[in-house]
Amino acid sequence: MRKILLSSLVFTTAVLSLQGTVRSDSPNAQVPKGSSKTGLDSALFNFNLIVPQPESVNEMYSAAWEVMSSKQDATFVDLMQDEVFQQHVEANGLEVLGGPMLGSVTADGAKVWLRTLKPSRVEVQVDVGDQTKVYGPVQSTVESDLTAIVPVDGLQAGTRYPYRVLVDGQVISIPKHAAIVTAPEDKSTGEVRIAFGSCLHRWGFGNQIHLDLIRSRNPSAMLLLGDIAVQDRENHLGLHRADYFMRDLYPAWQDFSATVPTYATWDDHDYFDNDKAGVYGAFTVADKAAVCDVFQQAWNNPSYGFNDQRRGVFLRTRIGPADVIMVDNRYFREKKKGDGAFLGDEQMDWLEAQLLDCKGPFIILSCGSMWSDYVSGGKDSWGKFDPKGRERIFQLIEKHQIPGVILISGDRHGARGFTIPRPSGYEFYEFEAASLGGRCGPPTQHSSWKTQLYGICDQYAFGELSIDANLADPEITFRLVEESGDIIYQTTLTRSQLTP
Template identity: 55%
Template sequence: MRRRHFIQSAGWFALAAPVGSFAAKKSKKKGRADPYGHIRMKAGGLATSLEIFSLYQKQAPVRIEMLKQAYAVLEADPQASFADLLSHSPFQALCAEAGLSLLGGPMLGNISETGASVWVRTLRPAQVSVRVGGQTLGPVASSATTDLTAVVAVSGLKPGTENRYQILIDGNPVASIGAQCIRTVPEQHPNSRIAFGSCWHRWGLGHAHLDTIRARKPLAMLMIGDVAVQDRLGHAGLQRHDVLLRDLRPRWQNFASEMPVYVTWDDHDYAANDVSGVMKKFSAEDRQRTLQVFRESWVNPEYGNGSEGLFLHRRIGPADVIMLDNRYFRDHAKGRDSFLGKEQMAWLKEKLLACTAPFIILSCGTMFSDYVSGGKDSWGKYDPEGREELFRFIEEHKIAGVLMISGDRHGARGFTIPRSGGFKFYEFEGACCGGRGGLAATDPAWETQLYGISYKYAFSEFEFNTTVADPTVTFRLLDENETEIYTTKLTRSQLTPG
């Protein structure tokens, strides 16, 4: 075995060696200092939300007052909506004082070679259009039924181009928020990037690493759970207050207006820590209410089967992206434990066979491997048989170029998952977008570990080159200053079962 090397800085551990080497020390010590001052924040009440709102940037007093008034309305009713909030004239007056033309957005998603989707939340029922590339798309109505949101499909753009766009409300242009730029997917991919990460929670959506990601101009950002909403256990009013906290922050506004996002949930934005399916403290009604808020708050191209779940598939340039829902369908009944549910597993197999891109990014909110916490709250506990079924399906059908990405266990770690016959899957876990730690970053027993960090803001990306005979993908883990913590390069043939 090769000698292991590591570097240590500010309480985090990363690997300084190539694939196969890793740190032999743990990154967490009981009672350690909190390097950011917010790591142990819980869901909390209004005071916690206000503290998060101003963590990294000084906020205008009128926006702080907006959050206070919104909390009073939304916390009082577990089913309160944005339409309810905006029926209060004092809140409307604050929106006018703040000079707002939108309460949320624009936010981009569903990027393609010729277009994208644009999401906004309006201040009243309205007709929403998007002007871009010499054309006006829409209008699409926002109403109380959609909780004042509208999604406008943009098409007709040229591949690989940058296109400034403008939002129109009832035919009138509104002031731009952020860059408001749609970068379409190019036809060739010598260096196309797709970024990903999880565990942003609420504080990570105001941090400077959003600017770092945006500056690298990836085709899209995959956000794989624990994003924006925190431990609300079906209280739709408080879920919406968390969404408002997201949407009022300038750094998020700049990011979302030009960075296409694809989002699934994990336990904290689903309900609370380690909650899944229907449980004693989280009813079927809570689950459907939470799903509705999620669908109204993001801009995914699809949501599960249309009425249940959040799983999705889209091709983004050099990669087919499959994002799984590992929370909604779990069955806790004795003898019927299931992680994805039969319908989602069948859908997953169908999509894997139908993929046409050189690479497949397969995301799960929790980890595929069992190295961290012994598979707690993940496949290893709930459905090891289902995981083996998935792995064998990929191997038997020789499905090429599969990259597994995951989250949940705070920090970031990479592993290979060895299989019989010498093939191995690669898993890249990136639960560091909120700077949290808590569990070991590395462990001597994790013989297939590639890297590990904890208590560090960082994000992950793949960079693809499909112009060569054996297409390549380079993985990078980068910190908020764009410093490479770990990198490795793989070929499609390495990621294809023999």
């Protein structure tokens, strides 16, 4: 039987002694010099950056790292066959490897995601009045890498339902506040609140203060726009999975994901690496397909891309009176005859069809990169890679007078908002909140940015969109909310203002 290397645990002790200054003084803290960006020391540093983890949990993660890093295609099934890791699981009383995580919320239910310790039957119990409804069982399998997603339906709109999760007939421990809160009915009236942001970069999942604040504001959903759980793992599937395991060990994320339905797309860092997209270098179509499969197993979206061998992670859903479209700006990107295709031809056609089909008073249109060109001259974004594609989208919205489109984005660490003026006299509103990890990236303000609405860095903050569609002219309010609960920026726009 192999032994865990102790050097990483010594490093962790040093990290824990620094936690007060790292957390309170500099959310932009970097991995110490001399530690590998892709090594265990780096992973443990990030794991303990905001909240020190118990020594036994750090030892368990170190054991998992040794297994997952040893083989390019290592799976959670491989991990659970390791005797040393099994001992850590038992010592820590781990009942599951991840979850429950809610997603795919509707007016009559949601889906519950779980990663089990072995192939198992997963059920969800919901108390409805004086009855207990049982959903499932759904089997987690070797093929699903021990994940199961249980659909829950038949509930009342806009209602809170505590639930229980059973694995092989045994109730597992989940947060006491865990509940499915169904969305408002999908119609042109009603109210809904949706949170969003990007760039957690692993440690953001451990920020109990921040995630508790978001949860306390009762959003119907949380939209994550990339640079979230995985950090620059290229085609090493085992390390992708090791980062997802880190995410699921955080108590803060466990508390949050058991109640707030989450929708996720990726950006460069959780796709392959910084500024990477499509197929590049020595990597292949098979590599990007495998990375996409791991992503799909790790989240709980209602759909993923084309839902077939073409893959991708874009999606469209409806949450109350809001249509939500989240595009995939990494998987299909390609150069074409000197021009760029940011979304690829087929996804672009899909996007146009969805925009024309939306029926709600507002459309939330997300992209992992920024829609505007102000920050870093549009680096790795629409303005540099595919201005013609962006123009095609904007002209479609203007030509058909598609109402209520709000642009949200991430990628450039910090948070910034802009209006994007058009030759027609219309202007789009873009709200970026790449501040879930508190990092500081490019300059947040510049005297030449005449249409800027706000700009921050070195602060933990999230974006929030509150819709009131009961009004004659429905309103949507954007807020940038700081970790303390202070409102950094707020603006309210009417549907008529957002109609070209």
